[in-house]
Amino acid sequence: MSGDTKKKLPIQAGPQAGEKIDFDDYSANYDELLHESTKLYAEDSEYFAKYKVDLVRQSIRSxxxxxxxxxxxxxxxxxxLQAAFPEAKIFGTDVSSESLRMARANNSNAEFELEAPGLDMGRFDLIFIASVFHHILPIDRKVVMKSLAARLAPQGTIDVFEHNPFNPVTRKIVNDCxxxxxAVLLKPEELRGLFRHAAIRLDRVSYCLFVPPRLSWLIPLEKYLRWFPLGGQYWVRGTGS
Ligand SMILES: C[S@@+](CC[C@H](N)C(=O)[O-])C[C@H]1O[C@@H](n2cnc3c(N)ncnc32)[C@H](O)[C@@H]1O
Structure with a gap:
């Protein structure tokens, strides 16, 4: 990666101090940049996708x-997600049309829509969200969470994964990416508050991604550390009313 494509801003600076990221500009080299930022933790950045979907799949009961x-x-x-829920129809939305173009090209069985206020795609049994809320302006987060609550089927589940601002390695990865x-990182408390505001029942707050995949023999121990606020990310689950 060349030095001039790399911007370093303090993570709490937020969009007021930096620019708002348009992921259209990053879709073509997203994988490469993700790999560059996270390679010290995991050589294969696919690891993160599989890890999060596995956590959700293993804990879904309905x-x-x-x-x-x-x-x-x-x-x-x-x-x-498709492999984890083979009976399910999978949908994806995003505000970046370029990212969606790639998503469509790579996933012919899923359906994709450009995210917009009032978008109606029906109700969902599961809404999965990974590393998105820290890109949404803090002032907009309540409205977004309410719109997501409205898309949940009765007793539908929402799973939100976020970077853990208490973890110094995570903060470095975010600063370098x-x-x-x-990014304006959220503490779990903020997500709890967003759930409350949107009348989503909080089911769990769990920390995850403690152990890099090269220490795979330690990964089974992670389930005993869900309470310990030093995981690389955390995961908040709620249920719609
Ligand atoms: C770091 S990427 C994560 C992408 C994907 N969730 C993953 O785990 O690979 C953040 C994504 O959130 C999208 N995004 C930002 N604000 C959004 C919003 N208000 N609604 C929907 N998507 C948004 C960006 O366009 C970008 O594709």
Whole structure:
């Protein structure tokens, strides 16, 4: 990666101090930039997609027929969602049309729509969201969460994965990653509040991604650390009313 494509801004600077990221500009080299930012933790960045979808699949108890990935980007999680829920129809939305173009090209069985206020795609049994909320302006987050609550089927599940601002390695990864220049990280408390505001029942807050994949023999221990606020990411699950 050349030095001039790399922007370094403090993670709490936010869009007021930096520019708002348009993922259209990053879709073509998204994978490369993600790999560059995370390679010290995991050589294969596919690891993150599979890891998160596995966590969700292993803990879902109710039947899943319709899945939405909100902020699906270039569709990196879509194939894993399809494999995890083979009976389900998978949908993805994003505000970046270029990212969606790639997502469509890579996932012919899924359906994709450009995200917009009032978008109606019906109700979903599962809404999966990974690394999106820190790109949404803090002032807009309540409205977004309410619109997601309205898309949940009765007793539908929403799973949100976010970077853990308490983890110094995560903060370094975010600081070094060009497409995170507008990131304003959220503490789990903020997501709890967003769920409350949107009348989503909070089911769990769990920390994850403690152990890099090269130490695979330690990964089974992660399930005992879900309470420990130093995982690389955290995962918040709620249920619609
Ligand atoms: C870091 S990428 C993550 C993409 C994907 N979720 C993944 O895990 O690979 C963040 C994505 O969120 C999208 N995004 C940002 N604001 C959004 C919003 N308000 N609604 C939907 N998507 C949004 C961006 O366009 C981008 O594709």
């Amino acid at each position: 039947p899943v027929k319709r899945v939405l990935e909100y902020g699906c980007g270039t569709g990196r999680n879509i194939g894993y 060009p497409f995170d220049a507008d």
